[in-house]
Amino acid sequence: MTGDEGHVTRSRRPLRADARRxxxxxxxxxxxxxxxxxMNASVKDIARAAGVGVGTLYRRFPSKELLFAAIYRxxxxxxxxxxxxLAAARPPVEALREWMERFIDFMAAKEGMADALRAVLSDDSEKLETRAMLAGAIDHLLTPAQGxxxxxxxxxxxxxxxxxxGISLMAGAEGRRELATRLIGLLLHGIVKN
Incomplete structure (x- = not known):
């Protein structure tokens, strides 16, 4: 085994419990x-809030963009x-509505970080994987409602x-979270049978 192979093996090992924490x-x-x-967040403040040194942060995430990418994933x-x-705990339409609201909150939290998000998703395969994961989650909620x-x-x-x-973009551009909830209601009206 070469030194490079050993490095690859070490990097794939699961983190120790303290490192995971x-x-x-x-x-x-x-x-x-x-x-x-x-993206103006201070790396020093992040490390301090986490109770670790800046060196620990940089060893795991050598750049702010890599840290953001890990959070996004x-x-x-x-x-x-x-x-x-949600599908197991709530009626189908209620579960779908709650997940949609969470999706909007997730997207709203990325407001102001669009440039970093574009960098994270610059790889087309990552974009497709993310879309497939999100569509799969929706399918998990939609299928019982259709069934x-x-x-x-x-x-x-x-x-x-x-x-x-689209709802996320419109509500974000308007700076009105309540608009997203109203538009989710309209979207559900189109999904649910009368």
């Missing part, structure tokens, strides 16, 4: 800082993981995702 705290602190200050994963829990004849069978998960993206 540090990373979790860093991601939580960074998410709050980016939501509050956008984690938040997409959490949003997608919420779909099956119980509550939702129109012709509605597709990709259509709902595109509509949510």
């Amino acid at each position: 540090n990373e979790d705290r860093l991601l939580e602190a960074a998410a709050a800082a980016f939501a509050r200050d956008g 984690l938040e997409v994963q959490r949003l997608c993981e919420a779909a099956p829990r 119980t004849s509550v939702a129109r069978p012709e509605v597709k998960d990709q259509d709902v995702l595109m509509a949510l993206g």
Whole structure:
């Protein structure tokens, strides 16, 4: 085994429990800082809020963009993981509405970080993977509604995702979160059978 192979092996090992806790705290602190200050968030403040040194932050995330990318991926994963829990806990239309509201909040938290988000998603395969994950979450909520004849069978998960993206852009441009909720209601009116 060459030295390079050893490095690859080490980098793929799961993090130790203390390192995992540090990373979790860093991601939580960074998410709050980016939501509050956008890409102007201070790396020193993030490290301090996480209870770690700046060196620890830079060892794991050598740039602010890589830290943002890790947060973005984690938040997409959490949003997608919420779909099956909501589907199990709520009636289909209510579960879909709540997930849509969470999606809008997720997108609103990225406001002011559009340039960084474009950099994170500059790889077309990553964009496609993210879209597929989000569409899969919607499908997880839409299928039960269609299976119980509550939702129109012709509605597709990709259509709902595109509509949510439009709602997010409009409400964000207007700076009116309540507009998003109203538009979600209209979107659901088109999804749900009368």
